[in-house]
Amino acid sequence: MRRIDAAGRGVWDFVVGDDWRTALGVVVGLGVTALVAQTTVAAWWVLPVVVGALLGRSLWRAAP
Amino acid sequence: MSGGEIGLVVSVFLACAVEAVEALTIVLAVGVTRSWSSALYGVGAATVALAVVVAGLGPALTSLPIDVLRLGVGGLLLVFGLQWLRKAILRAAGLKALHDEEAAFAGQVAAAQVAGGAGRGFDGYAFAISFKGVLLEGLEVAFIVLTFGANQHRVGLAGVAAAAAVGAVVAGGVAARAPLSRVPENTMKFAVGLMLTTFGTFWGAEGAGASWPGADSALLGLIAVYAAVSVILVAALRRRQDRVRAGEAPLAGVVEGA
Numbered sequence: 001m002r003r004i005d006a007a008g009r010g011v012w013d014f015v016v017g018d019d020w021r022t023a024l025g026v027v028v029g030l031g032v033t034a035l036v037a038q039t040t041v042a043a044w045w046v047l048p049v050v051v052g053a054l055l056g057r058s059l060w061r062a063a064p
Numbered sequence: 065m066s067g068g069e070i071g072l073v074v075s076v077f078l079a080c081a082v083e084a085v086e087a088l089t090i091v092l093a094v095g096v097t098r099s100w101s102s103a104l105y106g107v108g109a110a111t112v113a114l115a116v117v118v119a120g121l122g123p124a125l126t127s128l129p130i131d132v133l134r135l136g137v138g139g140l141l142l143v144f145g146l147q148w149l150r151k152a153i154l155r156a157a158g159l160k161a162l163h164d165e166e167a168a169f170a171g172q173v174a175a176a177q178v179a180g181g182a183g184r185g186f187d188g189y190a191f192a193i194s195f196k197g198v199l200l201e202g203l204e205v206a207f208i209v210l211t212f213g214a215n216q217h218r219v220g221l222a223g224v225a226a227a228a229a230v231g232a233v234v235a236g237g238v239a240a241r242a243p244l245s246r247v248p249e250n251t252m253k254f255a256v257g258l259m260l261t262t263f264g265t266f267w268g269a270e271g272a273g274a275s276w277p278g279a280d281s282a283l284l285g286l287i288a289v290y291a292a293v294s295v296i297l298v299a300a301l302r303r304r305q306d307r308v309r310a311g312e313a314p315l316a317g318v319v320e321g322a
Contacts, residue, residue: 014203014204015140015143016143017143017147018147019147019150022143022146022147022150023143026139026142026143026146026268027139029268030135030138030139030268030269030271030272031272033268033269033272033273033274034272034273036274037272037273037274038273042274042275042277043269043272043273043274043275044269044274044275044276044277044282046269046274047142047265047268047269047272047274048265048286048289048290051142051146051261051265051290052290052293054146055146055149055150055153055293055294055297056297058146058150059150059153059154059297059301062150062154062159063154063157063159063301063304063305
């Protein structure tokens with residue numbers, strides 16, 4: 001059981017890293033892009049805007 | 065060679081070179097202090113494990129429908145890329161300690177000396193530390209090789225770029241007989257973060273159903289925008305740090321960590 005826990009934690013650390021909000025934001029950004037792509041509005045701009053916002057927020061939280 | 069393939073080669077080469085420099089420091093430390101043969105067995109075992117991961121997952125990934133692959137790969141690359149970019153920006157702004165290969169080497173040597181149990185024959189400590197170091201540093205590179213390679217159906221080209229980077233770092237290490245402390249690691253990590261974030265955005269949005277204006281040439285626009293945003297963020301964080309030092313905000317310290 002401990003090994004499964006350790007393996008799960010290792011995978012989480014490897015994929016998500018030390019800021020889970022950024023990983024969640026990427027998933028939300030991809031979801032919003034998919035929703036906008038279903039409409040007549042261009043969807044390519046959504047992800048760069050989300051990425052810029054996520055990076056700025058993450059840095060401001062990390063900086064003392 | 066197409067723009068995507070050049071991006072693949074540059075990203076994989078830089079990411080692999082940076083991780084190889086860090087793995088080399090660990091292997092050098094246990095090799096010099098404990099046992100070269102056991103350390104090199106550890107390197108060999110980790111290399112085989114990484115090759116098995118790439119060989120096993122590569123064909124599985126390339127058999128996925130292209131939109132599913134791009135959505136999944138884009139998302140993963142974005143998460144990885146933002147982690148690399150965030151740390152590189154914090155280091156460039158002076159808010160995170162730069163990775164110091166000489167200090168890392170000294171730390172590994174000290175740990176190896178006090179570990180005990182070294183004798184003639186196989187040294188389990190040297191093997192384990194060397195294996196773990198190469199495997200952990202190599203795993204992210206293996207994923208970058210897989211995701212970039214699978215998305216363009218060029219896993220072989222990605223593997224060649226990775227092997228070339230490892231070869232260059234090993235040759236540098238053999239020539240220097242010391243940790244490669246002069247390699248501009250943060251600049252390389254900055255570049256890798258930019259590339260991963262750019263390709264992650266491009267493929268992720270395509271996988272989600274978006275169409276890029278200008279098709280593949282949008283990659284150049286994306287990387288330029290992300291580079292500009294990163295430079296602005298570094299400058300803004302430095303200014304903020306200067307204000308903190310000048311006493312306009314609460315006292316702060318440098319964030320520790322690799």
